[in-house]
Amino acid sequence: MIKWKCTVCGYIHTGDEPPDECPMCGAEKSEFVEIAVAEDITPELEDEVSEEVGDNNAERISLFDKLVDLMLQNHLHPISVHTPNGIVPAAVLFLVLAYIFQLSSFELAAYYNLVFVLLAMPVVLFTGIVEWQKHYKGARTSVFITKITCGTVVLVSLLVLVLWRIADPEVAAPASSSRWIYFLIHIIALGAVGLAGHLGGKLVFGRSRK
Ligand SMILES: [Zn+2]
Known part of the structure; x- marks a missing residue:
């Protein structure tokens, strides 16, 4: 064998x-x-690290490259994805409770959670792209294309939801005729977060098997 x-x-x-x-x-x-x-x-990353440590040319490595290395070494992508993976489900749960029990405070909580995730998304997407390029050679296989699509869907859904909520604070109120479309976009975001997280977990798990 x-x-x-x-x-x-x-x-x-x-x-x-x-x-x-x-x-x-x-x-x-x-x-x-x-x-x-x-x-x-030798894996690319280790190459770069040893270059940086053992070589006087280290000064030539730009600050940006150093930050990227630091980011990869500290697994900033797997860490930052906890924001959408943890908080989007919480936001959906709050919204469901708000709809069932007609609680406007829960609806507001759901909205604030979404705002927080939206603010974190640039970090999640940027670290994801860097990790894909550096650790996975930017391979355009179905797994990475799906992950990038999911990330884009999450970003767009959150942008739509937050901007919509700003323009119409009553969008999720019981009297609103758009409340189910507003809810559906939450479900789309939740699905995309779940799928990206599932594939990411599979990739990280696969890598560690040596
Ligand atoms: Zn593979």
Whole structure:
């Protein structure tokens, strides 16, 4: 039995041949290398780190690159995604309770939660794109395309909801005729957050299997 490593996400496959498609990230068969070969290819990040530490040319590395390295080393994307992953479901729950029990205070709580997530989204998306480029070679497999689509859907949904709520503070009130469309957009955002989180978890879990 030969061990094969996915050069996109680091998934290890054991068998005579690599799989047709990586089960973790969807990369093609050609992205797999035999493990002995794979070990010669030092991961990009480690390369950069050792360069920075052991080399006098460190000064030439721009401040931006340093910040990016720091961001990756400290897993800023998996940390920052907790904001949408944790708070969007809470906002939806508050809204459901507000609708059932006609509680305007819960509706307001849901709205403030959304505002907070919207403010965090630039960090979530930026760190996600950087991580995709640096750790996953910017591979355009279904997993990453789905994640990027989900991130965009979340951003657009939140923007629409927050701007709508600002323009019409009564949009979710029992008398409002648009309250169900407003609710539906919450569900779309929740679905996108859930799917992106599920795929992200799968990727991180796959990487750690060595
Ligand atoms: Zn893979």
